[in-house]
Amino acid sequence: MSEGGPGSEAGPEGASRWDRLLRRLDVQPRPYRALLSALIQMDLRSVHYGRSTGVKPDEPLPPLFWVTGQLLLVSFLSCGFLFGRVDARAFALCGLAVAALSTFSAIVVGFDEVALDPKDAPILGPRPLTARTYAAARITNLGCYVALIGAALTLCPALSGAFLRDAGPAWLPTYVVASVAVCVASAALALLTILFFARRGHRLSGAKAALAWMQIAIFLAVVYGGQLVVRGGKTELAEWAASPPSAITQTPLDVLARAVAWSAWQGPSLETLGVLGGALALALGLTYLALLWLTKAYAELASGPLQRAKIAKSPRAGTVTGALSSALLGRRRALGLWWITTHFRRDPGLRLRTWPMLSLAFAAALMGVLSERGADPFVVRDAHSVVPLLALGLIAAALPQLALALRIGEDPSASWILRSAPLSEPGKFMGGVRLGLMIWTVYPALILIGVGFAWSWGSVSHALLAIAPAWLLSEATAQWSLVRVLRGLPFEIAAARGGALQPAAIPSALATGVAGGVAALQFYAAPNLAVYGALVAVLALGALAVGASSAKAWRRLLAPEAPAAPSPGGAA
Amino acid sequence: MAGIEVHQLRKTYGDHEVLRGISFSVPPGQVCGYLGPNGAGKSTTIKILAGILQPDAGQARISGHDVKADSLAAKRALGYVPESGALYGLLSIREHLKLVADLYELEPKSAAQKVGQALELFSLEEVADQRVDTLSKGQRQKTAIAAGLLHDPEVVLFDEPLNGLDANAARQLKELIAGLAERGKAILYCSHVLDVVERICDRAVILAGGELVADAPTSELLAKAESLEAVFQSLTRAEDDEVLRAAFLDGDAP
Numbered sequence: 001m002s003e004g005g006p007g008s009e010a011g012p013e014g015a016s017r018w019d020r021l022l023r024r025l026d027v028q029p030r031p032y033r034a035l036l037s038a039l040i041q042m043d044l045r046s047v048h049y050g051r052s053t054g055v056k057p058d059e060p061l062p063p064l065f066w067v068t069g070q071l072l073l074v075s076f077l078s079c080g081f082l083f084g085r086v087d088a089r090a091f092a093l094c095g096l097a098v099a100a101l102s103t104f105s106a107i108v109v110g111f112d113e114v115a116l117d118p119k120d121a122p123i124l125g126p127r128p129l130t131a132r133t134y135a136a137a138r139i140t141n142l143g144c145y146v147a148l149i150g151a152a153l154t155l156c157p158a159l160s161g162a163f164l165r166d167a168g169p170a171w172l173p174t175y176v177v178a179s180v181a182v183c184v185a186s187a188a189l190a191l192l193t194i195l196f197f198a199r200r201g202h203r204l205s206g207a208k209a210a211l212a213w214m215q216i217a218i219f220l221a222v223v224y225g226g227q228l229v230v231r232g233g234k235t236e237l238a239e240w241a242a243s244p245p246s247a248i249t250q251t252p253l254d255v256l257a258r259a260v261a262w263s264a265w266q267g268p269s270l271e272t273l274g275v276l277g278g279a280l281a282l283a284l285g286l287t288y289l290a291l292l293w294l295t296k297a298y299a300e301l302a303s304g305p306l307q308r309a310k311i312a313k314s315p316r317a318g319t320v321t322g323a324l325s326s327a328l329l330g331r332r333r334a335l336g337l338w339w340i341t342t343h344f345r346r347d348p349g350l351r352l353r354t355w356p357m358l359s360l361a362f363a364a365a366l367m368g369v370l371s372e373r374g375a376d377p378f379v380v381r382d383a384h385s386v387v388p389l390l391a392l393g394l395i396a397a398a399l400p401q402l403a404l405a406l407r408i409g410e411d412p413s414a415s416w417i418l419r420s421a422p423l424s425e426p427g428k429f430m431g432g433v434r435l436g437l438m439i440w441t442v443y444p445a446l447i448l449i450g451v452g453f454a455w456s457w458g459s460v461s462h463a464l465l466a467i468a469p470a471w472l473l474s475e476a477t478a479q480w481s482l483v484r485v486l487r488g489l490p491f492e493i494a495a496a497r498g499g500a501l502q503p504a505a506i507p508s509a510l511a512t513g514v515a516g517g518v519a520a521l522q523f524y525a526a527p528n529l530a531v532y533g534a535l536v537a538v539l540a541l542g543a544l545a546v547g548a549s550s551a552k553a554w555r556r557l558l559a560p561e562a563p564a565a566p567s568p569g570g571a572a
Numbered sequence: 573m574a575g576i577e578v579h580q581l582r583k584t585y586g587d588h589e590v591l592r593g594i595s596f597s598v599p600p601g602q603v604c605g606y607l608g609p610n611g612a613g614k615s616t617t618i619k620i621l622a623g624i625l626q627p628d629a630g631q632a633r634i635s636g637h638d639v640k641a642d643s644l645a646a647k648r649a650l651g652y653v654p655e656s657g658a659l660y661g662l663l664s665i666r667e668h669l670k671l672v673a674d675l676y677e678l679e680p681k682s683a684a685q686k687v688g689q690a691l692e693l694f695s696l697e698e699v700a701d702q703r704v705d706t707l708s709k710g711q712r713q714k715t716a717i718a719a720g721l722l723h724d725p726e727v728v729l730f731d732e733p734l735n736g737l738d739a740n741a742a743r744q745l746k747e748l749i750a751g752l753a754e755r756g757k758a759i760l761y762c763s764h765v766l767d768v769v770e771r772i773c774d775r776a777v778i779l780a781g782g783e784l785v786a787d788a789p790t791s792e793l794l795a796k797a798e799s800l801e802a803v804f805q806s807l808t809r810a811e812d813d814e815v816l817r818a819a820f821l822d823g824d825a826p
Contacts, residue, residue, distance in 0.1 A: 034674030042662040045703070122658035125624035127675045128647040 025291075028133045035129070035137040040144060071102055071152040079156045088167045088264055092175060093257035095157030099150065099179050100186045100253065106149055107142075107190035116297055135294040139287065142187065150183035161264070171264035174276060178256045181279035188286035195293045252279075329432065332425055336432020337439075340490065343409075344440040351440075353405035357398040358445045365391035365449045369456050376457035377466065377526045388453055389522045392470035393515030395445050396477040400507035402441055403481035406433075407503075409491025418489050426558035427551030433490060434478050442474045465532065466522070472539035473518050477511050479543070479550040488557060574635045575599045575758030576621065576727055581630035583616050590616050592782040593630065598758045598775075600726070603749060605769035605790070606762040607800075608779035609808045614762050615655070617779070618731050621760070622652040635726045635758075648676065651725030653717050655732040655762075661705030665696055665715050668704060669722060676723040683722075690718035693748075694741070709736035717745065721752075728752060731762045746772050770800040780808045 019029040078098050082091055116138065124134060154176060162171040259275035325334040343350055368374030368387030377385035409415070423429055446467055454463035485504050518539070525532040576598040583591040590613045598604040608614045619625040621632055623643050632639045635649035659668055669690060673683035691697045694714040704712060713736045720728065730749070734742045749772055753759055763769055769776060769790070776793055778786035785807045786793065790800065797803045 028677070030677050031675045034671050038660065038663060038667065038671045041667065042660060045662045119658075121624055122654055122656070123660060124675075125619075126622040126647060126650060126652040126654075127672070128644045129675055130644065 022136070025136065026130065026132045027136045028130060031127075031129050032133050032137050032140075035124075035134065036140050039137060039141040043141070043144070068148055068152040071149050072155065074098060074102065075153050075156040079160045083160055083164070087261070088161065088164045088171070089254075089257050089261035091157065091161055091164060092178070092260040093254055095153075095161070095175070096178060096182045096253050096257055099153040100182050102153055103146060103149060103183045103186040104190045106145075107187050108194065116294060131295045131299040132291075134298050135291050138298075139191075139291050139294060142191075143184075146183055146187045150180060153183065154179040164264075167261070167264035168267070170267055171260070174260045174263040174268065174272070177276050178260050178279060181276070181283040182253070182256065184283035185279070185286050188283065188290045191290040192286065192293060195290075195297050329435075330428060332423075332428040333432035333435070336429040336434075337436045338432070340406075340433045340436030341440065343491070344436065347410060349408075349410065350405070353408065354402050354437075354441050357401045357405065358395060358441060361391050361394035361398065361445060361449065364394055365452060369452060374453070374456055376453075376459060376462050377523055378459075378462045379457070381527065385526075386519070386523055388466060389519040390516070391449060392446070392466060393473070393519040394512075395442055395449070395470060396473040396518075397508065397512040397515040399442070399474065399477040399481040400485050400504040400511050402437060403478075403485040403507075404504040406437065406482075406486055406490040407488075407493045409493070412492050412494045415489055415492040423559055425555075427554040430482060430554050430558075431547075431551075434482055437482075438474070438478060442478070446471055446474070468536050469518055469522050469539050472536065472543050473515060476539070476543040476546040477514075479546045481507060481511070483550045483553040483557070574726070575602070576604075576760055577631070577633040577636075578617070578621070579631045581617065581620065581632055582628045583613070583620065583625070584628055590782050591620075591627070591630075594779065594782070594784050595630075596777050596784060596787055598727075598760055600756045600758045601753055602775060603753045603759045603761055603773045605773035605776040606760050606779070607764075607766070607769065607776060607804060612779040612808075613782045614779055615731065618652075618729055618760070618762055621729055622650065622654075623647050648723070649726045651720040651723065651728040653720040653728070653730045653733050655735065659704045659712060659715060659719070662703060664701045664703055665691070665707070665711075665718075666700045668715060669719060672719045672722050678723055686722050686724075690722060693744070694718055710738060710741060713737055714741060721748075725757070727758045727760075729760050729762070732764070733761075734763070734765060734768065766800045766804060770794070776800065778804060778807055 015023075015029070022029045022032060075095070075098060078094055079091075082094055086094075120134070158172055158175045158179065161167055161175055162169065164171070255275060256279055259272040262269070263272045263276075325337060328334075329337060344354075364387060365374070368391060373384050373387045375385040375388075377389055379385075450463045450467045453466060454460045457463060481504075485507050521535055522532070525535045578597065579595050580593045581591050581595070582589070582593050594613070594617070596604075606614055606617070616625065620627050621634065621639060623639055623646065626640060634646040637643075637646040637649060639646045660671075663671065666687065669687045670683070673680075673687065678686070691700050694717065696711065696714055696718070699707060699711060704715060707715070713733070717733060720730075733745060737745060746768070749759060749761070753774075761769065761773055773790055775789050776786065777784060786803070793800060793803045797806065
C-alpha cells in the first residue's frame with residue numbers, strides 16, 4: 001500500500017486548521033474524511049439491515065443495541081452489587097476495571113472488522129490512499145465504536161457513584177474523564193498487542209485466539225477472587241476493598257481510581273488533575289502509537305505473501321476414518337460431521353466464537369475446587385458439593401450461545417451449495433453437525449472437568465456418575481438449541497461489528513434454568529443410586545424425545561417439500 | 573515511453589514461483605490482451621500493477637511512476653477494474669462513486685458531473701441509490717467499471733470486465749475501450765474470452781507457468797493459426813486433455 005504521504009506537499013490555500021493538522025500527521029484530509037464517512041455509514045447500515053452477528057433482518061432490535069445493552073447490563077450489575085458495600089475508591093476501581101476488560105475484549109474479538117479489514121485491500125489498494133490515511137480513518141472509526149461502548153460502561157458508575165457516602169458532585173466529571181482515558185487506552189493497547197503478535201497481518205487469527213484465552217484466564221481469576229470476597233459477607237467485602245493487596249494498589253487503574261475518589265471527596269487538586277491529565281495523555285500517546293503500527297500493518301498487507309493454507313487432511317470416504325464414520329453414522333450424518341469438523345479445524349474465528357462460551361463452566365468448576373466447595377456430591381451432603389454439579393450444568397447452558405455462533409460464517413454466500421442440494425433427510429445431516437459441535441466443544445469440556453473432579457474426589461466412578469446427567473442434558477439442549485436458535489443451515493450470515501447474543505438470550509435463560517434444576521435434582525438424588533439411576537433414565541428418554549422432535553423440525557425448516565422418511569427410532 | 577512497463581518481474585508464494593522474471597510493455601494508445609491458463613500468474617501481475625501486491629523483484633511502472641517507489645503517483649494515473657468487482661456492498665452506487673471521487677481528490681463539481689455521466693452511460697440511474705449488495709452481478713460490474721474510469725486515468729487495467737454484462741453493455745464497453753485507446757490511454761485487457769481479445773486488442777501477451785510464451789501483435793499471431801484460441805492452445809494446452817475429458821464424460825478411469 002502507498003507509504004508516501006502528503007506531509008511535504010503544501011496544502012491548498014485556505015485549508016482549515018483541521019486539514020493542516022491532518023497534513024502534519026501525513027494524512028490526506030479529503031480521502032480521510034471520505035473513507036471515515038463511508039465506514040460510519042457502513043457501520044450504521046450493518047446495524048439497521050441486520051447484517052451482523054446472528055441477528056436476522058426481521059429481528060426488531062439491532063445488534064449494536066444489544067452490544068451496548070450487554071455492556072450496560074454488566075456495568076449496571078456491578079454497580080448495583082458494589083453500591084453501599086465499598087468505598088468510592090473501590091467503586092471507581094471496579095468500574096474502571098470492567099471498562100478496561102470489556103473494551104479490550106471487544107477490540108480483540110472484532111479486530112478484523114474494527115480496525116484492519118483484509119477485505120479492504122482489493123477495494124482500496126489500487127486507490128491513491130496512503131497507509132497512514134487508511135489507518136487514521138480506521139482508528140477514528142474505531143474511536144466511534146469505543147465511544148459507544150465506553151458510554152455504556154461509564155454511564156452507570158458515573159451516575160451512581162456520585163451518591164456514594166464518600167463522594168461528591170465532582171465525582172461525575174472526574175470519573176468520566178478517567179473512564180474515557182481507560183477505554184481509549186485499553187482499545188489502543190489491544191490494537192498494539194495484536195499487531196505486536198501479528199507482525200505481518202496474516203497471523204491475526206492466532207493472535208486473537210491467544211488474547212481471547214488470556215481474557216478467559218483473567219476472567220477466571222477475577223471470578224475466583226470475587227467469590228472469595230463475596231463469601232466473606234458485606235463486612236469482609238468492605239474491609240477487603242479498603243485494604244486491597246499490593247498487587248492491585250500498584251496498578252495504574254488503582255492510581256486513577258484513587259485520584260477519582262479523592263477529587264470526588266475533596267474536590268480536584270493539582271495532583272489529581274495531574275493524574276487524570278496524565279492518563280488522558282497516555283491514552284492519546286498509545287493511540288498515536290497504534291496509528292503508526294496500524295499504518296505499517298496496512299502497508300504490509302500488500303507485501304505479505306499469500307499464505308497457502310496448510311490444509312489439514314480431513315477424513316472422508318476413501319480413507320479409513322472417512323469410511324468408518326460413513327459406516328457407523330450413515331452417509332448423511334458423516335457428511336454433516338465432516339463438514340462441521342472441517343470448519344472447526346480451519347476457521348479460528350469459529351473456535352473463538354464457541355470455546356469462550358464454556359468459560360463460565362470452567363470458572364465455576366475451578367472456583368469450586370479451589371475454594372473447597374467442590375466436594376463429591378455422593379459423599380458430602382451439604383452446600384460444599386453443589387458447585388461441581390452446577391459447573392457441569394453450565395456446559396449445557398452454553399449450548400444456545402454455541403448454536404448462535406454457528407450462524408456466522410466466512411463465506412455466507414457459499415450457503416447456496418447446501419441450500420440447493422437435495423437434502424431429503426436434513427435431520428440426519430444436522431445430526432452430524434450437532435455431533436461435530438459436541439465433539440469440538442461439549443465433550444472436551446465434560447472430559448476435562450470430569451477428570452478434574454475425578455482427581456479432586458479421588459473417585460472416577462463418582463465423576464462418571466456426575467457427568468452422565470450433564471452429558472444427556474447437553475445432548476438434548478444441543479438438539480433443541482440448533483432448532484430453536486440456529487433455525488437453518490450453519491454459516492449463512494456474515495460476521496459484522498459487535499457481538500450480540502440477543503437471539504440466544506431467552507433460550508440461554510431457559511437452558512440455564514433447566515440446568516440449574518437438573519443440578520438440584522442430581523444433588524438430592526445422589527445418596528440413592530436407584531433414584532439417581534431413574535433420573536439418568538428420564539434424562540435419556542428426554543434426550544431421545546427431543547431428538548425425535550428435532551428431526552421433524554429440521555424437515556420442516558430445511559426440506560418442507562420432501563416426504564417424511566420412515567424413522568424407526570426417531571433420534572436425529 | 574509511458575503507459576505500462578514491466579521489467580523482470582518476480583513473485584513467489586511460499587516455495588511456488590508464480591512470476592519468473594516477466595517483461596513486457598504497453599505504450600499509450602494500445603490495447604494489449606493479457607492471456608494465460610488458470611494459475612499462470614495473470615492476476616498476480618495485475619495486482620502488482622494495481623498496487624495490491626508488492627513484487628519480490630523487478631520493476632513495474634505506470635505512466636513512468638514506479639509502483640513501489642512512487643506508488644501514489646502510479647495509482648493516480650491508473651484505473652483498475654477488478655474481476656470480482658470488489659466493492660463495498662453496504663454503500664449505494666452513488667455513494668461508492670463519490671467515495672472514489674474523494675479518494676482521487678477530483679474537483680467536486682466535475683466529480684459530480686462525471687458521476688452523473690457514468691450512471692447514465694452504464695444505465696445505472698434507476699438503481700444509483702440502491703446498496704451495491706442488492707444489485708445484480710452485471711450492475712455491480714458496471715459500477716466497478718465506472719469506479720475504475722471516473723478519474724480519467726492514463727492507464728487502465730481490465731480484469732475480465734465483461735463478466736456478468738448483457739450483450740448491449742458488453743458492446744458498449746468494447747466501444748468504450750476503443751475510445752479510450754483513441755484518446756491515448758494504455759490498456760491492459762486480461763481475459764479468457766479469446767474471440768473478444770482477438771477483436772479489440774492490438775497486441776497479445778500470453779503467460780504460461782509464470783513465463784511469457786508469446787508477445788506479438790494479434791495480427792501476427794492470427795497469421796500463424798486460424799484463431800487466437802488455436803494459438804493459445806498450441807502454446808499452453810496440456811497434452812492429455814482429450815483423454816481426460818473423455819474419461820470424465822464417460823465415467824471411465826483415465
